[in-house]
Amino acid sequence: MSVHLVLFLAFGAVCVAGAINLLAQTHPINSALSLIAVMAALAGEYLLLGAEFVAAVQVIVYAGAIMVLFVFTIMLLNAGVEERTKGSRVAVLFGIPGMLLGSILVGWVVLRHSGTEAVAAGALPGDPKTIGQLLFHEFLLPFEITSVLILIAIMGAVVLATKPPSSLAGGTARKVD
Amino acid sequence: MVPLSYYLVLSGFLFACGVTGFLIKRNIITIFMSIELMLNGVNLSFVAFAAHWHALAGQIFVFFVMVVAAAEAAVGLAIIIAVYRTRETLNIDQVNLLKL
Structure with missing residues (x-):
């Protein structure tokens, strides 16, 4: 080995x-x-x-x-x-055998028919320099689009996680002991 | 020297664990973590194929998957906080307003 x-x-x-x-x-x-x-x-x-x-x-x-x-x-x-609840019977009845069958099938196909040669570690240049050159030349447009995605995600998180104004008003109206 | 198929089997196992957790877990945060596990399984097969085909684009795609996962985690956890605020529960069985 x-x-x-x-x-x-x-x-x-x-x-x-x-x-x-x-x-x-x-x-x-x-x-x-x-x-x-x-x-x-x-x-x-x-x-x-x-x-x-x-x-x-x-x-x-x-x-x-x-x-x-x-x-x-x-x-x-x-x-x-978490409280455990019983799943549906059908899921247990068909899900577990189906999962076993499917995983055996996939494992067999992958192990038997992928027929691959292993690569030595370091054979592929995966260092930051090469990645950066690829990222900022070939994949520049997707990279820029992800920045928009991140911006939307930040704004969405802020909007969702802050308390809505109605509950804020309700919170101040309630008596605090 | 490790054959590609070993990596693929490990990746498939992680993905299957993610699917199973998604289906059997009842805590909304744990379900969300199962989704992250699935994404990780996919990332492993991306990197394995990138190494196998000597194509660096696979590693770039892992980078994009990570970006999307980060955005998804931020928004998803904000939604979980909003759900908890209105429902005061994290049990997925009690968040069933859209259920038939």
């Missing part, structure tokens, strides 16, 4: 364990922490694939910024343990 395979299996095991733990936990904060573990392990996988810039962005943006937003919201809303 090469070092690459060992590292892939180690990071992959963390990913799989984190994903299963996300499903198994009932408290959202535990799910959020296991999701952070999954994202950090995925950054390791990206490094193995030679995508250094993507790995760094994964840690900073995903595991950092986005998950901090999640954890903040969980703590802000004081989310407790």
Whole structure:
């Protein structure tokens, strides 16, 4: 077994364990922490694939910024343990066998017929310089459009998360003991 | 040397976990986190294919997916806060106004 395979299996095991733990936990904060573990392990996988810039962005943006937003919201809303409700019977009856069958089929096709040669890590230039040149030449228009998207998202978040004026008025009208 | 198919299987597993969490979870924040897990699974296959075909465009697409995920997280969590403010619950079963 090469070092690459060992590292892939180690990071992959963390990913799989984190994903299963996300499903198994009932408290959202535990799910959020296991999701952070999954994202950090995925950054390791990206490094193995030679995508250094993507790995760094994964840690900073995903595991950092986005998950901090999640954890903040969980703590802000004081989310407790979720109540489990029974799903529909049909879903259990057909969903679990269907899922197993589908995953076996997909796994078989992928493992059997993808017939690929592995690439060595670092064979692909994934450093920030190359990425930046590609991003600001070939993908300049999509890049600019994402800036508009971000602006809309910021404004939307501010509009949605601030209290509506009617409830503000109601809040001041109510007596505060 | 790791074959591409291993990465694809891992990516598919993460995506499947995301779908399962989306369907079985009852907490609205956890459902949202399952969506992020699905996006991460897709990102892994993007990077794996980029490495396999020696096409850097795949990594650029991961970058765009991350941007969209960040925007989605900001707006989605704001919506969750708004829902909690009006309903005072995070249980998805009790947010059923649009349900038939």
